[in-house]
Amino acid sequence: MIYAMLVACEVGFWVVLLSGLLSRYVLRRRTLGAVLLACVPLVDLALLAFAVVDMQRGARATIGHGLAAMYLGFTVAFGPKLVQWADVRVAHRFADGPAPARPARFGPEHARRIRGNGLRHVLAFAIGMSLLATAILVVDDPDRTGNLGQVAVGWSFLLLVDLVILARYTLWPRPEPAGAE
Template sequence: MVVAVIIGCEIAFWVLLGAGLVARYPLRRPRLGAALLVCVPLVDLALLAASVIDLRRGATAGVSHGLAAAYLGFSVAFGHSMVRWADQRFAHRFAGGPPPVRPPRYALAHSRHSWRVRAKALLGWAVACALLGAAILWVNDAERTRELGNWIRSLTVVILIWLVAFPVWETMFPRRPKR
């Protein structure tokens, strides 16, 4: 059940985002567009509710529950940025807005931007691990929540590799403007 809800929530995220942007720009209904965009985080709450209900009914936590927590964590961290990214492009294309802001490509500005993205990833990791930890404590059954502990370990390994590998790569091979 949780896998279907995750897929449904991902679809609902993009449908609400698209509907909000269409209402805001081509239809020139900014208040309706804003209302639809404000509903985007409600998709995350629906996913959280579905996971809680499933565990409450006695389900053994599986990969889908871990994936739901990871989805929620990274949606909290990157959701606003994704909406802003889409809004800039939609405004430029359909409302004569300025061209979208591109991330810096070189030197210190690129490094600052990369570290902001890493900070968001850390926030996503922290929220996901907090949700997983809360579920483990709430269910209070090591046998039923073993998979959630595995998710915490996996997410931690991935974020550590990402936090170490990319700064080392950028230091060894910095981007330089074309001549």
């Protein structure tokens, strides 16, 4: 059941996001668009609430239950940047906004962007781990919440890889290729 809810909330996330942007730029209803965009994190909050209630009612935690915490962490940490990214593109397409700037692919500016994303990942990790710990405390049954530890270990590994990449680009920024404009 949790996996069906994950899929439904993923679809819901994009529907709410696109509805907010289309309301803002196609329908020219800026207030409605702002309200819908503010509701984007509520989709992931509903997913997390479902996961905790599901475990409280006796379900054994699965990786899907852990993903609910990860989704909310990522939405809080990366959501504003994602909305900004989508906003620029929809504004350009539907409201004669400026063309989106291409992100730097080389040098210090590229390294700065990588660092920003790495720090957002650290924030997402902190939020997600806090939510996982809270879910474990609320359910209060180690036999049913044990799989949440696997999520924590897997996510810790991914964060470590991300931090290694961040360090690599910080210490040795990608040089611009010879002959590039």
